[in-house]
Amino acid sequence: MQNHDTPTIALDGVTKRFGDECAVDDITLAVNHGELCVLVGTSGCGKSTTLRMINRLIEHSDGQIRIEGQQIRSFDPDQLRRRIGYAIQSTGLFPHWSVSRNIGLVPRLLKWPPDRIAARVSELMAMLDLDPETFSDKYPAQLSGGQAQRVGVARALAADPDVLLMDEPFGALDPITRESLQDELLHLQGQLKKTIVFVTHDMDEALKLADRIVVMRAGHIVQQGKPADLLARPADSFVESLLGGRDLGLKHASLVPVAMRMSALNGECLPDDESVLDTDSLRDALSVMLWRDTFRLLVRDVNGNPIGILHWRDAIRGDDA
Amino acid sequence: MIRSPSNSVLVTLMLAALLTLLAVDVATLQPNRIVAGEGYSLRAIMGLDGLLLSLLPFMFATWLAWFANARRYVVIVVILLVYWVSWPWGMSLFAQAMIEPGQQAARVGIGPGLWVLLFLLLLMVLEVQTRLGMPHLGRWLLWSAILVSVAVPFWSGVLNDLALVREYQGNADDFAAALQYHTLLVGAVVVISLTLAVAMALAMRSHDGLKRSVFAILSVIQTIPSLALFGLLLAPLAWLSSQFPLLADLGVQGIGWAPAALALIGYSLLPMTRNTYVALDSIDPNVTEAARGMGMSRWQVFFHVRLPLALPVIVEGIRITSVQAIGLAAVAALIGAGGLGTFVFQGLGQAAMDLVLLGAVPIIVMAVLVDMALSGLAAVCRRGVANAEP
Numbered sequence: 001m002q003n004h005d006t007p008t009i010a011l012d013g014v015t016k017r018f019g020d021e022c023a024v025d026d027i028t029l030a031v032n033h034g035e036l037c038v039l040v041g042t043s044g045c046g047k048s049t050t051l052r053m054i055n056r057l058i059e060h061s062d063g064q065i066r067i068e069g070q071q072i073r074s075f076d077p078d079q080l081r082r083r084i085g086y087a088i089q090s091t092g093l094f095p096h097w098s099v100s101r102n103i104g105l106v107p108r109l110l111k112w113p114p115d116r117i118a119a120r121v122s123e124l125m126a127m128l129d130l131d132p133e134t135f136s137d138k139y140p141a142q143l144s145g146g147q148a149q150r151v152g153v154a155r156a157l158a159a160d161p162d163v164l165l166m167d168e169p170f171g172a173l174d175p176i177t178r179e180s181l182q183d184e185l186l187h188l189q190g191q192l193k194k195t196i197v198f199v200t201h202d203m204d205e206a207l208k209l210a211d212r213i214v215v216m217r218a219g220h221i222v223q224q225g226k227p228a229d230l231l232a233r234p235a236d237s238f239v240e241s242l243l244g245g246r247d248l249g250l251k252h253a254s255l256v257p258v259a260m261r262m263s264a265l266n267g268e269c270l271p272d273d274e275s276v277l278d279t280d281s282l283r284d285a286l287s288v289m290l291w292r293d294t295f296r297l298l299v300r301d302v303n304g305n306p307i308g309i310l311h312w313r314d315a316i317r318g319d320d321a
Numbered sequence: 322m323i324r325s326p327s328n329s330v331l332v333t334l335m336l337a338a339l340l341t342l343l344a345v346d347v348a349t350l351q352p353n354r355i356v357a358g359e360g361y362s363l364r365a366i367m368g369l370d371g372l373l374l375s376l377l378p379f380m381f382a383t384w385l386a387w388f389a390n391a392r393r394y395v396v397i398v399v400i401l402l403v404y405w406v407s408w409p410w411g412m413s414l415f416a417q418a419m420i421e422p423g424q425q426a427a428r429v430g431i432g433p434g435l436w437v438l439l440f441l442l443l444l445m446v447l448e449v450q451t452r453l454g455m456p457h458l459g460r461w462l463l464w465s466a467i468l469v470s471v472a473v474p475f476w477s478g479v480l481n482d483l484a485l486v487r488e489y490q491g492n493a494d495d496f497a498a499a500l501q502y503h504t505l506l507v508g509a510v511v512v513i514s515l516t517l518a519v520a521m522a523l524a525m526r527s528h529d530g531l532k533r534s535v536f537a538i539l540s541v542i543q544t545i546p547s548l549a550l551f552g553l554l555l556a557p558l559a560w561l562s563s564q565f566p567l568l569a570d571l572g573v574q575g576i577g578w579a580p581a582a583l584a585l586i587g588y589s590l591l592p593m594t595r596n597t598y599v600a601l602d603s604i605d606p607n608v609t610e611a612a613r614g615m616g617m618s619r620w621q622v623f624f625h626v627r628l629p630l631a632l633p634v635i636v637e638g639i640r641i642t643s644v645q646a647i648g649l650a651a652v653a654a655l656i657g658a659g660g661l662g663t664f665v666f667q668g669l670g671q672a673a674m675d676l677v678l679l680g681a682v683p684i685i686v687m688a689v690l691v692d693m694a695l696s697g698l699a700a701v702c703r704r705g706v707a708n709a710e711p
Contacts, residue, residue, distance in 0.1 A: 057613060079616070081616035095608070
């Protein structure tokens with residue numbers, strides 16, 4: 001039974017010391033069911049350590065960590081980890097195992113019957129856009145970076161865990177592949193509603209994916225909140241610089257859809273190529289305006305029908321933030 | 322107009338072989354075991370016509386090698402094999418012609434020219450095999466054929482007048498025992514040092530300080546000359562066996578198998594431990610981290626991830642160690658450890674070179690066979706692990 005009052009993952013006064021050094025200092029954090037929580041910060045801020053304490057790859061020194069209300073110390077570590085999906089930047093795929101065997105790892109550890117494993121593996125490959133015909137028998141070294149990361153995510157999802165931990169999973173990919181995998185993760189999350197803790201140093205990635213962003217610095221949580229809240233009210237200059245300093249305005253614009261600022265069409269005739277979708281962000285719209293050297297853009301819906309007009313004055317007015 | 326040869330290695334080897342056959346004695350005739358033999362050149366045996374006739378195919382092969390292509394390499398390898406197969410039969414004919422029925426002690430020997438030719442022939446086959454890019458199975462078949470084509474005349478009695486065979490017949494029982502003992506000694510040494518090496522490599526991985534001291538000690542052992550190491554072990558082992566009757570009952574003495582095995586293990590430990598350590602250490606930590614993170618137990622990580630990934634390099638270590646131990650075990654005969662080395666040192670003592678060969682040739686064959694078998698095994702393991710490119 002899922003009790004929606006208890007957070008799925010709860011950290012309470014959690015501290016990790018390596019010798020005299022305090023890597024994570026008295027962190028309190030609650031991640032609710034179905035929430036995608038992104039830990040973001042510069043390298044060495046303790047975000048990865050925090051993540052790895054949740055599946056006990058690192059044991060915490062002080063405080064309490066609970067999953068669905070139960071202390072993680074009360075579980076056998078191996079059993080605990082088999083219940084938690086885990087994906088990392090380097091994928092960590094086994095080079096001597098085929099793709100399908102890699103994906104089936106955790107179900108096999110859980111001693112599922114072979115036909116159930118096979119069915120689950122092909123289901124996951126379809127879900128992550130990996131053609132089973134082509135990829136089942138390939139080995140990790142034969143995959144591109146993006147494909148390998150898909151396999152890594154599929155492996156993390158294999159036993160259908162409620163909780164997913166992702167440690168910079170897209171950090172080593174080229175920007176285009178990264179973006180498409182981010183879109184796919186959002187799409188998957190829309191269907192699966194997993195509780196995800198996602199670590200990244202890339203604030204753009206955090207803003208794009210997160211339901212909630214947790215900014216960490218030197219083992220402390222500096223600020224946490226919805227992406228829009230962070231952009232509107234950065235707690236201090238550190239958060240502001242993470243958000244990109246003078247880039248902040250554009251970052252904010254990237255969270256606002258054009259539909260929110262457009263006005264009705266009054267029979268104006270605008271050139272066809274100077275148009276945006278209503279679901280595009282204001283940032284995209286402003287970029288098109290700069291590029292096309294124009295003050296107004298036609299807004300279309302997904303079917304291509306003109307539904308409104310966006311004036312630059314409305315685009316840059318900031319009263320709804 | 323003359324082009325430069327398309328395979329200069331092969332052409333050089335072939336010209337060297339031709340020169341050897343023309344200039345150096347290929348066979349010897351000894352009236353008895355001890356007296357130095359009288360050398361015979363190929364021309365002296367076959368006459369000028371016979372010499373030219375017998376060299377004709379070889380000259381043809383040289384021409385093919387000069388203008389080589391894939392199909393010609395196949396022809397070349399066939400010609401080389403024909404020469405390889407025919408030498409024992411030629412030797413037999415030579416013996417029949419030269420030895421009168423009454424001469425019990427007389428024997429023929431392989432002359433320096435023939436040794437060189439055989440060596441060059443093997444090099445040529447190796448070269449052609451590389452150029453043809455033969456698969457593992459093909460290489461195995463080729464080398465098995467080479468081995469069998471020599472083994473058959475040896476055992477069928479065709480070469481009964483060859484000095485080497487005479488020495489074998491004089492020592493047949495000893496030979497079988499020595500061969501078995503040699504194999505057993507090397508096998509035991511490899512198994513024991515592999516076990517120790519795995520244990521030490523695992524210990525070194527968990528205790529960082531251990532690594533430097535262990536490798537320092539093993540390197541020092543490696544630098545001690547083998548005979549000196551046998552000598553060093555003599556006194557302590559003799560003392561141990563006098564103190565503990567149980568050890569003495571087991572056959573532990575200052576000389577014999579005990580110091581030989583200990584010294585061989587000492588030499589084997591460095592390559593074995595180094596390879597095992599490097600193999601286990603070079604595994605991508607991200608892979609083991611992911612394995613742990615997925616919920617594999619330490620044992621599962623070791624047996625399903627670490628060991629299979631490390632196996633090719635560990636097998637390489639076993640290969641190096643085995644070949645080294647096969648050679649070193651020959652020296653151990655000096656301290657009464659037995660094995661094929663016994664014949665080498667007996668032969669040296671009696672100035673009977675063919676007795677030396679009776680020990681040396683099987684050692685070489687054994688080393689080559691083990692080397693091939695374990696390289697093949699390493700390649701199979703590597704295919705299971707890397708799968709790098711299709």
